Amino acid sequence: MGKTVRQAARATVQLVRAAVLALGSYLFVTVLLITLVATATVVGAGVLPETVRLVRQIAGAKRRQVALWTGREIPEAYLPLTGPPRERLRTAVRDPGTLTDLRWMAAYYAYGCLACLVLPLWPVGLAVDGVWCGLMGREAVVLPLISRVADLDARWSRSLLKPSPKARLAERVEELTETRAGAVAAHGAELRRIERDLHDGTQARLVSLSMRIGLAKRAYDRDPEAVRRLLDDAQDQAEEALTELRHVVRGIHPPILTDRGLVGAVRALAASSGLDVTVLVDGLEGGTKSGTEGGLRAPAAVEAAVYFVVAEALTNAAKHSGSPRASVQLERVSTGIRAVVWDEGLGGADETGGSGLLGIRRRIAALDGIVTMTSPVGGPTMIAVELPCVW
Incomplete structure (x- = not known):
């Protein structure tokens, strides 16, 4: 029963948050009406993009609530509201995410009321000197109901707030x-x-x-x-x-990539960098950690991009980090290849400072890859890239 009580308490917190957000949505109806009237008069059409921005924030708050309850995030797919007023207005009207959020908000008026009705069902129970003594049979039935209502709220929100195929396509095109x-x-x-x-x-x-x-x-x-x-x-x-x-x-295209492959080329870079570089390899040709000696190779364009990233990162580390050591990790993952370059230096790397980091992002983005960089002042600096490829 203790587990049921704790779960019901957690669900109650979730429903309180849902009720507060629902109340905020009710109050937001006034803003929507003002926006509709202003847009109809054309003169106040510039209010619409800002209203859509507020709708996105409310929907984003609900996404975070659901993620907190279920442990799974709801992805967002919005077109950026940037540019001159005419462009922002066109984006606000044509963005499929706007219709998705408004549809959710309309439905939320209904089941937000449900959350408010269920909250009073939380059992008071019997307490002696402030200590919980037990639950009556009726309360034992009510507690699971509160959790189920919280689950229902999360499922409805996930179903209504997830991006439509059209929204995902628009985001992908952008x-x-x-x-x-x-x-x-x-x-x-x-x-x-x-x-x-x-x-x-x-x-x-x-x-x-x-x-x-x-x-x-x-x-x-x-x-x-x-x-x-x-x-x-x-x-x-x-x-x-x-x-x-x-x-x-x-x-x-470095000839060494053709002659030695990515692992051999990266090891040659490490040897000539002037730093004490440790190279760790897992699942790639020349790697031994997972027993894949002589394994599969990534496409030439992917190898060249990874080689460029490692070369640029080691060059930056040698010039700016002040550390005599660095490490490179090459890893085969289910979606492609991942490379991480790490140094123990001063940190504070700035993409706008001509360090080549912008070039890394552009090169990786061209292959639909992901770049992650952390470089707090005082170090360490870590640059990680992940590139998709078919093995």
Whole structure:
């Protein structure tokens, strides 16, 4: 019986919160009516997006209540209310999430009353000196009823507040639009980097090589020693130009990924980073933790993205963290591949400070991946990426 009492007490708290939110929803009817009148007069149409924003906050509060009761979150799918007034108004009207929230709010007026009616059923019981003594038979029936009403409230709210397929599609389109813009920006930055490397490095050396060959041709008959020196310089310039080209190619797709795979390439990065780097591998080719030596490889684009993240993170750690140690973890997960780079440094990494973190986000977003970063002042810094792929 003690467990039933505790569950009923928890359900009572949940129903009190539901009743308070229902009361707030009743009061919000006035705001909705004012908004409808203002929108009908066109002059006050700018009020509608702000009202929709308030509706989202009320629905969000209910989602959090349900998550607290059931332990499962209800996802949200809203289009952002940003931009000029006309765009915000169009978004507020066309967003499928607006209709979902209003439908829930209308239904909530009904079963919010149910929560208010059930609350008085909580048994007072018998108490002696403030100590609970027991329950009568009627109360023993009422207690489970309170919990069932709380469960019913959560099920109704989950059913009404979950995003519709249309809302999920609209959110996905918006997300893909943003990631496509990021991918285009990252691609443009990469092209500019390649162009700069070719212009400042390889092209300059090739021009110098051409000039030395021209001078050698002119001095061929009258000064053989000068020709030899010029040809030696030309050979040096050609070798340096080849080195520059290899550097550019390595930035596009590191050949070491093809030769050694992701695990071998990351271990090579760790060895050349100047830090004491520990590399942990689980479930990938070259990993031994789960007995998958010679296992499956991720797609080339995914490997290249992970390699870029690890390289950028280790470079940042070597330059800015002040720590001599770092660690890299590569892990095969059910949805793809996960990589985590961690250092014990000073922390305080800033994405707007030119540290390459924005480039990491754009590159990962282009492949529909997720980036998580924590870097409090004083450290440590952790960058984790998860990329979907089919094994």
